[in-house]
Amino acid sequence: MKFTLSWLKDHLDTDASVDEIARTLNAIGLEVEGIEDRGAALANFRIARVIEAVQHPNADRLRQLRVDIGDGVERSVVCGAPNARTGLVGVAALPGEFVPGTGVTLKVGEIRGVKSEAMMLSMREMGLGDDHSGIVDLPEDAPVGGSYVKWAGLDDPIIEISITPNRGDALSVRGVARDLAAAGLGTLKPWAAPKAAAAYPSPLTWTIEDPRACLWVLGRAVRGLKNGPSPKWMQDRLTAIGLRPISALVDITNYFTFDLGRPLHVFDVAKVKGKTLAMRMAREGETLHALNGKEYALTPEDGIITDEAGPEALGGVMGGEPSGCDETTTECFIECALFDPVRVALSGRRHDLRSDARARFERGLDPAFLPDALEAATRMIIELCGGEASEISAAGAEPAWARSATLRFERVSSYGGLDLPAEESVGRLERLGFAVQARDDASVTVAVPSWRNDVASDLSAYRAGGGALTQFAGLDPAKAAKAAEGCAVIEPEADLVEEVLRLGGLDAVPPVSLPTTAIIPPAAFTAKQSRAALARRVLAARGMQESVTFAFMEAKTAALFGATPEALRLVNPIAADLDQMRPTPVASLLLAASRNAARGFGDVALAELGAAYRDITPDGQAAVAAGVRHGSTSRHWAEPARGIDAMDAKGDAIAVLAALGVPMAALQVTADAPGFYHPGRSGVVRQGPKVVLATFGEIHPKVLEALDLPGPAVAFEVFLDAVPEPKRRKKGAPDLPSFQPLRRDFAFIVDDAVAAEALLRAARGADKTLITDVALFDVYRGKGVPDGAKSLAIQVTIQPREATLTDTQIEDIADRVVAAVAKATGATLRA
Template structure:
């Protein structure tokens, strides 16, 4: 939100400069984005008098001026403004001066063969308005040669502050002034509300047929008006706030919205038919809004309509048909209260934002309708003239006083700050709170205040968070115990291991589209107020987000994509800590390794999954592999790793249907590791055993088996490893060959002697056990 220092001082009696105001605003939670002074850009421009004006010899629409800039030596300037004439006083920019409205720097030039030493400037060229039909005309007694910025009083810093969603009261300059007054920076000036009784009955019937969406709707007619340009002071303030001046009536409604945080609307009475009401839109109704776009409405949306058509998307934007123009002589001024939740839903559906919506969906002051309409009417009468009717009020104001028990001791217990009770009361009273016995009555403009903790926050931010003393937490004697849980430690180890293996960490949204969630079994949780329809459901899998990240990388030319994410899946019974990883593109040799690039395959995903499972503390040596990982995976190129029925991970290639739906890069491989399924180690609560390296060198023996085609290598390895659990410490597959005899799997078996070396007879006996274990599975030792 933007406003100028002089505008702020209309409500705040203070001598503070811009720097002091900015520092105080940020200190109390109204973060200052920037402070700009338009005078700095306009200081090179000076007040100048046109001495003579002659027609350009080579152009009928140009004049050659002689301009006095106050240094005694007139300058020759070529000018195309129709109002340029001898004797007038205007604004001059010389060579080397930057013109902000046109974005160029002036220089001495020849225009149609005549030298020009600068230019006389229009309001638009100096960003002081939209007028570009002629140059600025100043009073005849304006001091020639002085800085135009100083003469025009443009030394008025402009603040741009960020308003958090809970501070609806600060969506107007007066609310910001109230906060500053509470800090002691100045005193809040009384708000001047004119008493306008009205001289005739309102000729327009007003009602609200949608008390849920628009509980209260006030209005009055003003006739005999002249809707010309708004005053210069108002235009300058609106420009400072980022608004474009349009006409007096429009500018007045915008000014009241920014000044008091109270949106309002002005209708051209001649364009209305019969009674005006706030009602629900009918299915299929449309409205052409003031932004020139047509919007289709539905029955959940509140509109302002007459007996012929819809004229306004209630609380968001007016319609073009009944908008005021320069010919408007009678206007209906509307000021209403719209339910914040209804405004937010309508704005999201229509994808329509506006200054009015940003205020109504936060919640404007429901008790300010009468005073707001009086201020609005007073400005219309002062600027446009005319005669006002009496006010028509429809509906009931949703004003229910909120009371909260005042407990001064909470400032110390909740905020760690000792603040005297008298000071707490004074701060709250300056913020508009009232006291009734032991209760605090919350002002109608603070719908964000719900309990005693909110009162503490108000006191604390006004006193200053930097005043909270730094107090160390009590520390127990002795050696500090670890605070991280087993799950947190596992996540840390997995994250480090994945990074060490060359995977890049991704952080994706926990919200996905319904169609994406449906691919992985559907979502158990839908958001009531999502960012968008594409981010409405909590993810049942990490893979949709990783696929989207991989696709973005592939679209930008990445040839080898290796991503992982440590996050949460959301199931019906709660959150599930999960690791997702994705491989796409080509597997390329890293570092000193040599070899050609090749596409990733399911075994690459398995290798990464096993490595991360090992880092997480899973008993990798005991894991069982089962073919097929579920409907989301390729039926012949995926598998699971688990302990019995407890599945710890799934890996492989995505199902072609899902890969196509997600637009996954060709050949994408993935894995998901379910950290919550990893069992706690049996020795988790016992001391770690002493390190005892073997005294003797290990022995390895190779076995080649002819196996049935349906026998998995994992099953064979597990059987071989279990043939002698004392002597055999490891077994691994090192070769696969398919020839005339059938399928052959070669296994390396590692034997570890204990107190003495193995004899040949002992090794032969262990070999017989290995062969016997394999034969039980239908395998035969290859000759």
């Protein structure tokens, strides 16, 4: 938001300097982004008259001038401008002055034998534009010898402030002046809109066909006008804030947008088809030729203004070219409307259309200001362009915007940390336009002014006809009204606290440290996040490369790995082969392995922490640490490469579970892995009969064939959500026995159907105090072992606690191991 100092003083009676104004703006939350003093670099440039201009004696393209700058001394100037002539009034710079457009400091010089004692300047040389076609040509009545900066109004600083999205009222010069006056930096000048008498019936009428497109609209025509250039004071102000003057009618609408924060639009009555302008939603196939020269394809979500020929404006964003005003316009129709802020914002974003009108409508405008704004605009058009006004045409109704808010005085301290007397709090609110409705010793209730729509209250108060202001409950008026019926009151007290605090200067609010809830801060990661991070590190340490894959795939491929319910089918997939949520990340990793193998990279070890999907419920999405190995593997540089097998996948899964704190002694493995695993070379890791922690094994040959992946390939899944959180135990002294452990080997003959794990579990249970570990180190089938049986060799670690064990005690433990294994599995000790 930009404005000049003189523009601000049109609304604010103050003697404050620019620096004081800037400090106050920053203090009350309207952050100053910059102050531009365009006249500072041009302060010493003077208005000069060319007494005589003759041809340079030694150059065809140069002229020799005699110049008067008002000090009684004629100066010789050599000039190459084509418009240099006798009697021209321009701008001169004397030796010693810095010329910003050229970056040089002038000196007295001699050009082709003729002395040059000054320089006549172009607009570009002064840094005021790109025009370098000739030197500045001023009106003949410009005061020779006077300061060009003062004559041109360039001694008027330009202030630019940053506006937060909630402060639509501050996107106007008067809104800024109102805040400064409330902060004590002057007095807000009174403003009133003089009414223009209606001389004839309006040639155009309004109709609102769809309340989503517009809430309330007023319009008025002015005939017999002449649309020429706007006056210099208006052009200067618009140019100062970066706008290009176009014509009086267009410049007036732009001026009101910034001066009062009220966007307007003017239609050329002669170009409007029919006698009615309608507010409705756009239809499929409709387009708008906008004032920026571009064409936009409208959607049914866009609110538009139309005549009989079609769209003439995108409501609240930009007008259309077909009905725009130009130098031939003799009768215009002024539109002053109230649009839905949300719809304006969405339409502008949808079409990538940015305009000053959109910036104000999407923040919300003063809903009570329409009649005064229309009268003021009518009066200015008549003053600058002539003509007479018509009657006012209207449609819709003013929304019931009136609302109140309550402030408890102690909240200024508890919320804002500033102790203020109640009188001061009330006074600040009143200076901002909040009117006191009720007050007691503890609180005050105020009426919120119409221009402060950022201070909200009960939604049910926001009604417009039979609907509700859709900005508060979506885009559908019916839904908005229904939502407003039972809505809770939006607490506006914090907004009032903010207003009280900022008006005294935000820098006056003392800094208060947040209370410390605990000496030791809580963990940054949840247990679930910690498990995922730890699993990721373990898999990386085991040589697996982390992958990030899509969570969806082709339904036909997903069916190879489990159920593919219709509820998990994507309605609008990004590709035809990505239409189903995956049953397991293993499927995605196998597809990646297949692509690598097709390109000659057969030896891969891929891992991913991702989601597996069973159904659409929250419990139907599982967090899984999955991995796939394919090709050959080598655990050590000295170890020859070998083909991978199911035990590699089991080792990966067990390593992750061990790192997550799962007690290994409590695990058991069953052979009921999902169908995409090889039925004889896979398993399920369980903790108890019901809790499934992981699956592992070779991939079924039919699955590999369907994926065009040469086998074998192995995979595993660790279900992170099923891993129990480790019990938090108080750390004690480390268990460091004083005695050396003993190790005894046993070989058992057992039926081939008996799982090795059952034998290991039985051996561990033989003496839970002294036996600390049992490990399988050999499986043998062949000579000396009956058909249908196998030999399992285990190593039992015995850890003495209180004294060195005697041979008798060791033998007793060994006997208990043999007995426990025999009882649990039917095994016999191998001779």
